[in-house]
Amino acid sequence: MLARLQQRSWVRFDSDPALLIWLKKVHPLALATAQDPALRHDWLRNNGTWFVGVNALANDKDGSIAGSGPMPGPAMDFIRQDLGLDDIKLDRAQVSICYPGYPQRDKGDSDSAFQFRLTRDAAHVDGLHPVGPDRRRKLLEFQGFLIGIPVTKTDENASPMVVWEGSHQIMRAMFRKTLVGIDQTDWPMVDLTDAYQTARRAAFETCRRVVVHAHPGQAYLLHPMALHGVAPWQKGARAEESQRAILYFRPDIDRAAWLTTA
Helix, strand or coil: CHHHHHHHCEEEECCCHHHHHHHHHHHHHHHHHCCCHHHHHHHEECCCCEECCCCCCCCCCCCCCCCCCCCCCHHHHHHHHCCCCCCCCCCCCEEEEECCCCCCCCCCCCHHHHHHHHHHCCCECCCEEEECCCCEEEECCCECCEEEEECCCECCCECCEEEECCHHHHHHHHHHHHHCCCCHHHHHHCCCHHHHHHHHHHHHHHCCEEEECCCECEEEEECCCCCEEECCECCCCCEHHHCEEEEEECCECCHHHHHCCC
16 A cells, blocks of 8 residues: 555545444534534635635544544554554544535636636645745645545545646655755745746646545545645536535644655
């Protein structure tokens, strides 16, 4: 599995009975976040077709919430054993919920931004944030991985995750070239916009875009530097409860460890 991750930028894990039991308790709590007025105000985007839900789930650092117990499963075993992150502390999960018609255009969307979401799935690398009025890309988070836990059952046409396979190798080379020799405390101040856009173009040109689809009980894990996004909701897509809900965990790790991630 580790070799597959290093080659493809992502891996998927088979359904696990213990994870399904955990999900039975988490499922209603996750969907309830999108009904919370304050969270809806903060996170409902794309004209009501995407609840972004960053850190919306009030889980503990082991994934526990409301008596669910720690989040189990082969993905967590892989993280601790194969990635060597045996003391990993999970962040509060993002509850990402897409609805039929995603994406619709938001009021403030530019033509280019909306077209990029439609045609390139709003592809991005986590941790790089647009900063300031010119939206220059700076590295503000140093995540060890991205793990996706489907909450609702859907087909692969209901706004799945998409990944450009092998793209982490291009991005890792870019990060190493631009950051090596700079003090780690200064990394968030480095303007990575031009280098990132060049690397992203290279990934679009040379890497295969693949759909990453999974059912509740399964999980998938992405390399932290993988280029990924969310595909538009296709007409006729089928989804339990008319929504595609996925939990995403992206805990930060030591900066030096992040830069040398396999």
